[in-house]
Amino acid sequence: MNALPAMLPETTTAGGFLLVLTLILPFVGVLAALTLGGRHARRVAMLAIPLGLVLSLAIVVEAVQTERTLVYLLGGWAPPLGIVLRADGLSAVMLLTTAVILLAVALFAHADFDTPPGTREARRPFMFWTLLLAMWGSLNAVFLAGDLFTLYVALELLGFAGVPLVCLDERAETLQAALRYLLFALLGSVLYMLGAVLLYGAYGTLDIALLAGLVRPEPAAFAAAALMTVGLLAKTALFPLHLWLPPAHAGAPAAASAVLSALAVKGSFFLVIRLWLDVMPGIITPAAGQLLAAFGAAAILVGNVVALRQKRLKMLIAYSTVAQIGYLFLMFPLAAGLSAMQLPNDPAVTGGLLQAVSHATAKAAMFMGAGLIYATLGHDRIADLAGVGRQLPMTLLAFALGGSALVGLPPAGGFLAKWLLLSAALTTGQWWWVVVMVAGGLLTSAYVFIVVMRALVAVDAENTPKMVVPRHREAVVLALASLSFLLGLAALLPVDIVQIGRPQPFAAGLP
Amino acid sequence: MNAPTLFGLCGAVLVGLGLYGLVVNPQPLRKILAFNLVGSGVFLLFGVVARRGAALGMGGDPVPQALVITGIVVAFSATALAVALVLRLHDLTGAATLAPADADEPPAQ
Amino acid sequence: MNLALLFDGMLVVLILAVAVWTVTVRDSFAAGIGYAVYGLLLALAWVRLAAVDAALTEAAIGGGLTSVLMIRATVRLRAGEAAARAATPGPLPRLLAALLGGSVAAGLALVVLALPDPAPTLAPQVAEHIATTGLGNAVTAVLLSFRAIDTLLEAVVLIYALIAVWTLTPDRFWGGRPGPKYETDPNGMLAYLARLLPPIGIVVAVYVLWVGADLPGGKFQAGTLLAAMWLLAIMAGLTEAPPISRRWLRGVLVAGTVVFLAIGFAGVPLAGAFLAYPEGFAKPLIVAIEAASMLSIAFTLALLVLGPPERSDQA
Numbered sequence: 050m051n052a053l054p055a056m057l058p059e060t061t062t063a064g065g066f067l068l069v070l071t072l073i074l075p076f077v078g079v080l081a082a083l084t085l086g087g088r089h090a091r092r093v094a095m096l097a098i099p100l101g102l103v104l105s106l107a108i109v110v111e112a113v114q115t116e117r118t119l120v121y122l123l124g125g126w127a128p129p130l131g132i133v134l135r136a137d138g139l140s141a142v143m144l145l146t147t148a149v150i151l152l153a154v155a156l157f158a159h160a161d162f163d164t165p166p167g168t169r170e171a172r173r174p175f176m177f178w179t180l181l182l183a184m185w186g187s188l189n190a191v192f193l194a195g196d197l198f199t200l201y202v203a204l205e206l207l208g209f210a211g212v213p214l215v216c217l218d219e220r221a222e223t224l225q226a227a228l229r230y231l232l233f234a235l236l237g238s239v240l241y242m243l244g245a246v247l248l249y250g251a252y253g254t255l256d257i258a259l260l261a262g263l264v265r266p267e268p269a270a271f272a273a274a275a276l277m278t279v280g281l282l283a284k285t286a287l288f289p290l291h292l293w294l295p296p297a298h299a300g301a302p303a304a305a306s307a308v309l310s311a312l313a314v315k316g317s318f319f320l321v322i323r324l325w326l327d328v329m330p331g332i333i334t335p336a337a338g339q340l341l342a343a344f345g346a347a348a349i350l351v352g353n354v355v356a357l358r359q360k361r362l363k364m365l366i367a368y369s370t371v372a373q374i375g376y377l378f379l380m381f382p383l384a385a386g387l388s389a390m391q392l393p394n395d396p397a398v399t400g401g402l403l404q405a406v407s408h409a410t411a412k413a414a415m416f417m418g419a420g421l422i423y424a425t426l427g428h429d430r431i432a433d434l435a436g437v438g439r440q441l442p443m444t445l446l447a448f449a450l451g452g453s454a455l456v457g458l459p460p461a462g463g464f465l466a467k468w469l470l471l472s473a474a475l476t477t478g479q480w481w482w483v484v485v486m487v488a489g490g491l492l493t494s495a496y497v498f499i500v501v502m503r504a505l506v507a508v509d510a511e512n513t514p515k516m517v518v519p520r521h522r523e524a525v526v527l528a529l530a531s532l533s534f535l536l537g538l539a540a541l542l543p544v545d546i547v548q549i550g551r552p553q554p555f556a557a558g559l560p
Numbered sequence: 561m562n563a564p565t566l567f568g569l570c571g572a573v574l575v576g577l578g579l580y581g582l583v584v585n586p587q588p589l590r591k592i593l594a595f596n597l598v599g600s601g602v603f604l605l606f607g608v609v610a611r612r613g614a615a616l617g618m619g620g621d622p623v624p625q626a627l628v629i630t631g632i633v634v635a636f637s638a639t640a641l642a643v644a645l646v647l648r649l650h651d652l653t654g655a656a657t658l659a660p661a662d663a664d665e666p667p668a669q
Numbered sequence: 670m671n672l673a674l675l676f677d678g679m680l681v682v683l684i685l686a687v688a689v690w691t692v693t694v695r696d697s698f699a700a701g702i703g704y705a706v707y708g709l710l711l712a713l714a715w716v717r718l719a720a721v722d723a724a725l726t727e728a729a730i731g732g733g734l735t736s737v738l739m740i741r742a743t744v745r746l747r748a749g750e751a752a753a754r755a756a757t758p759g760p761l762p763r764l765l766a767a768l769l770g771g772s773v774a775a776g777l778a779l780v781v782l783a784l785p786d787p788a789p790t791l792a793p794q795v796a797e798h799i800a801t802t803g804l805g806n807a808v809t810a811v812l813l814s815f816r817a818i819d820t821l822l823e824a825v826v827l828i829y830a831l832i833a834v835w836t837l838t839p840d841r842f843w844g845g846r847p848g849p850k851y852e853t854d855p856n857g858m859l860a861y862l863a864r865l866l867p868p869i870g871i872v873v874a875v876y877v878l879w880v881g882a883d884l885p886g887g888k889f890q891a892g893t894l895l896a897a898m899w900l901l902a903i904m905a906g907l908t909e910a911p912p913i914s915r916r917w918l919r920g921v922l923v924a925g926t927v928v929f930l931a932i933g934f935a936g937v938p939l940a941g942a943f944l945a946y947p948e949g950f951a952k953p954l955i956v957a958i959e960a961a962s963m964l965s966i967a968f969t970l971a972l973l974v975l976g977p978p979e980r981s982d983q984a
Contacts, residue, residue: 124817125942
């Protein structure tokens, strides 16, 4: 018997207003960029993004100091009637990661998307900066909203910001890729919406925290879980719904590819975490977790193998994203397994999130590096990369560092993430995931090695670069790659940020 | 069998019908139309949920009704973007198809 | 089986029949027309579900603007129609697709039949707190008070969609006017309607906005009506779509969201929370937000229908 949901005794916490500011700042940026127009769009972005970084840091600090989730009741109304913004450890980390990567991308792209002098407004730069701010706003909304319908709107925002970034250069292939991306995104949204409808029909609320207490193992919940998960998987491009991603991410301008691969797919992945671990921890069966991770394993293998066959660097990196997304889903059966053994699921959750953050920083650096290589050589054919090592030493180092982070060498975040996931796999006796992770690591190291080796080949005749890349752009890429390489040092932090606000989940699965 | 249940079944059929149309129609515009069918079916289901929540003199639970209105507008904006993409693709290439992307073919960047 | 249920049954049969026809008819233009009919029938279904606000929105947007969008597109793509249709899959994929659709529909139907009774509802809580908003229309109260962030984000969604559509402009037309230059017979039926209907439409729109506080209506429906009137005037050649680089246009597009944000932030010192309304002032503030948003929505929706610029400023 489902009781009517009562008002949740939640109140706005001390730092709660930071959540409002973090949510609204990017949207104000978009509005300002649109109204002021022209070259002001870039100025608005360069002002807003550092400010947003400060806000995200403040949220992290506040969360760590109070060791509680930050909450803000919008309009003063508590759920189920109203909507709440929540920032637990997961949200705070993702907000900070987003802000850092966007700052790096903004610095990288600053010169690339410059309005030509004498023109009041040019389409490509104006749209790039506006869309960058738009993407930022949608991501913050995904990380902060506590209501499933608000999250639906945030997902639509994410799609509308990502699709035009893909076809910013308006070539036919990119338009096709953008259309395919949009259709997959719409399919995902409509399935997600359908699941939300069923949840409301059964429980009378869409608030995440309230639903966690109300959801029972019954047909409506199972159907909703299945529908919403499939929808989110379409948006996250998990195998076999990954076909839209490689052409889309490879066809976008380098700075846009960085944002799309690093951040956009993490938004929908974040919602899978919310759904599986926060809304329905007791409903999702262990078998479902194994199934999801099985698709992840397939993604790792297929993505890496196809990446090895690529002739172009950007396509290789895009297929690498398909593979790395597979890793993210290994955390689910591991978390379920740990909970079933009455152990805290910290290693699995922290491992999954760290994998996401590590991939985000490394992949952004690699895409930006590929952009610099393209600008210098005039192409990005892997077979003809010889000599790039001499011309762009910092970029090549960045590529190697980023690749090492993906492979999982210490002290990279990828290493720590895989270590946590491997230990969780061994603890729960799910040794087959160990095999998958090791195989994936070997395949990843293969193509990183190939690219770096090709680029290090010295040529006698010095290629004249198509464009001399300013050193500061290389420096930004190297800085981001170094960050991804050193993320493993996060293990030394005194506080496990990810665990702030995490409820101890019920034992997963039916009795 | 009462009215809400009847419309609920109608919504369910519309969702299935739209999915069929999505898979079967090769033209992108028809796919977009099929999407709208699925979306409207989902919203109809939401409306049924609202009607079942009628209480206290209100004909239905106002929260789902409000969400449906938001959803209809969002769906329209998605349709507008999709149509604009299809038309632009058609202007550029003379055809509007989603021919499978050749992964190895280098786009002329 | 009473008369009302019989009527509902016939309506459902009609809706499904039109939907099937829209999916299976060969000519895409006909499918667009079919969708318009479907939208209007669906609006009737909404009325039968006692959701008149949703019915108005569905009729205006689903049966109205979406259909205009689809019909304009299908007409433009008519030339390549036959070639595209040749790629229709054979009988086996169609059977599989039918199985997929059928099983999803069946599964959903089962879940719908299994929904809890009595249904959980937030109507009592809305009724309990609606007095603070000063509104009589519960849906408007939900949209602009209890779940105001959804409405704010939705205004942002419209802007995002327009930005995305504008990204598709060919570089040479940037800053130009959307849509072709419409030229029609100044003495013809279209021009006559375009002179006759807009004044009526504007009055009705303002009424729908004003009455939406207490009865079905509100800014979305009113804004859609205004957008339709403006589109009618443009398509009859009575007025021109503005160039997208105009400052005033950009200002109007963001005005609604800016007002919403301003009032929302004013709620922090005055009412204790973002998007909260001070005691006793809720209704006038809400009406102000709705009025500003109506204008923005009208312009945004119309520009979404017109698409990206297709000619330069001077054309």
